[in-house]
Amino acid sequence: MTDKLENLRSEIRAWLTDHAPGDWRTRADTHEKFAAEQREWFGKLVGAGYAIPHWPEQWPGGGRSLAEQKVIYEELARADAPRLLLSFVSTYHAFATLHECGSAEQQARYLPEILKGETWCQGFSEPNAGSDLAAIKTKAVRKGDVYIVDGQKVWSTMAQYADKCLLLTRTSSEGPKQAGMTYLLMDMKAPGVTVRPIHQIQGDEEFAEIFLDGVEIPVSQRVGDEGDGWAVAQATLASERGLTLMELSYRLRGNMYRLAETVQKCGRVDDAGILRDLGRLVTQIDAVCALSDQFLQKRIDGTEVIGDASIVKNAYSHCLRAWADLGVRVGGITAQYREPITFGDLNSGNWMADFMNSYAWTIAGGSEEVQRNIIAERMLGMPREPKGWAL
Numbered sequence: 001m002t003d004k005l006e007n008l009r010s011e012i013r014a015w016l017t018d019h020a021p022g023d024w025r026t027r028a029d030t031h032e033k034f035a036a037e038q039r040e041w042f043g044k045l046v047g048a049g050y051a052i053p054h055w056p057e058q059w060p061g062g063g064r065s066l067a068e069q070k071v072i073y074e075e076l077a078r079a080d081a082p083r084l085l086l087s088f089v090s091t092y093h094a095f096a097t098l099h100e101c102g103s104a105e106q107q108a109r110y111l112p113e114i115l116k117g118e119t120w121c122q123g124f125s126e127p128n129a130g131s132d133l134a135a136i137k138t139k140a141v142r143k144g145d146v147y148i149v150d151g152q153k154v155w156s157t158m159a160q161y162a163d164k165c166l167l168l169t170r171t172s173s174e175g176p177k178q179a180g181m182t183y184l185l186m187d188m189k190a191p192g193v194t195v196r197p198i199h200q201i202q203g204d205e206e207f208a209e210i211f212l213d214g215v216e217i218p219v220s221q222r223v224g225d226e227g228d229g230w231a232v233a234q235a236t237l238a239s240e241r242g243l244t245l246m247e248l249s250y251r252l253r254g255n256m257y258r259l260a261e262t263v264q265k266c267g268r269v270d271d272a273g274i275l276r277d278l279g280r281l282v283t284q285i286d287a288v289c290a291l292s293d294q295f296l297q298k299r300i301d302g303t304e305v306i307g308d309a310s311i312v313k314n315a316y317s318h319c320l321r322a323w324a325d326l327g328v329r330v331g332g333i334t335a336q337y338r339e340p341i342t343f344g345d346l347n348s349g350n351w352m353a354d355f356m357n358s359y360a361w362t363i364a365g366g367s368e369e370v371q372r373n374i375i376a377e378r379m380l381g382m383p384r385e386p387k388g389w390a391l
């Protein structure tokens with residue numbers, strides 16, 4: 001490790017010792033309080049320059065090398081600092097979309113607001129359009145300088161707290177489904193927007209439905225040209241399948257300490273089977289970190305190929321499940337008890353909650369099966385799936 005990285009590690013470790021909110025899991029007992037705490041923590045990280053290491057260097061705390069980013073994520077995990085669930089879509093998805101496809105005016109207007117705490121949600125999925133995203137029906141009709149939007153979105157993470165939305169709409173039903181899509185930036189307070197949180201079976205309210213009834217969105221809030229929505233959406237999805245996974249992978253590696261602690265606390269240090277599984281998991285997580293490094297390097301070098309991001313995503317989601325599964329097994333009966341509210345984090349402090357939530361990443365951002373199709377058909381050129389399945 002170079003001196004520069006060692007200095008960064010000491011610097012962030014010292015800062016986290018003073019500022020990481022150690023009691024964050026117990027302090028908030030409602031979703032609203034949790035959201036308020038998330039906003040406060042985000043503000044502190046922005047102030048210290050640790051919130052957006054993946055943004056370019058003109059932004060405060062941006063322009064960090066891959067090695068520096070890893071150090072930051074490892075130290076955040078080591079300090080057991082909360083993940084930025086509320087600003088995840090803003091700092092990754094919205095940033096990647098605006099950075100790659102937004103106009104200079106849109107970047108200047110929206111990116112500084114993100115750093116001031118404005119939060120975004122992603123409005124892609126619909127009741128009959130998830131894996132088959134090109135089947136979306138939310139309609140946008142241009143009238144002069146605005147689009148009038150009608151339709152419904154679902155599974156929109158934290159939409160009930162969002163200020164803005166990355167909205168995928170249909171402007172034409174002519175020709176191939178992908179060609180008629182248009183990407184808009186929507187104000188969540190605009191007249192005609194109704195948000196209804198989805199109460200999940202395990203107690204969380206991580207997602208919401210968004211109902212759109214004659215919502216007016218100025219044409220200046222369109223990203224790319226009319227009909228280019230599919231291409232712009234790929235920038236959002238690529239961020240979800242690639243960029244975000246670096247943080248998650250390194251955080252997961254950092255969180256192995258919690259598993260090791262559980263093994264010790266539960267008196268399983270002499271259990272050869274548990275130690276074998278722990279060792280295997282350490283190796284697998286190291287491999288995922290290496291895969292995510294390789295993927296981001298390819299992206300920087302411009303050598304990324306279709307399927308690269310899908311490989312990292314599937315490898316990560318399997319490790320996450322193995323990690324939570326081992327936690328539940330080792331933790332015994334105490335690990336089965338689950339607090340009523342855990343806010344859908346992947347590191348809630350409760351193994352049963354983490355186990356349930358560990359399945360999320362096999363679906364979010366495109367399901368595991370769909371990623372396998374991408375790898376098989378579009379990366380390896382294997383025969384297409386039988387007719388009847390939509391892609």
Ligand SMILES: Cc1cc2nc3c(=O)[nH]c(=O)nc-3n(C[C@H](O)[C@H](O)[C@H](O)COP(=O)(O)OP(=O)(O)OC[C@H]3O[C@@H](n4cnc5c(N)ncnc54)[C@H](O)[C@@H]3O)c2cc1C
Nearest residue numbers: 122124125130131155156157360363364365367369389390
């Ligand atoms: C934690 C989480 C967060 C999310 N956040 C958001 C968000 O913020 N915004 C948003 O817009 N959406 C979000 N989603 C929704 C997510 O994008 C969809 O759930 C996902 O694309 C799958 O779509 P679906 O739920 O409609 O399932 P379906 O598409 O109905 O799939 C059902 C099952 O069929 C399988 N399947 C479907 N098609 C194929 C095929 N061609 N080949 C093989 N198997 C297939 C799938 O793998 C799955 O097992 C989120 C989901 C999760 C779990």
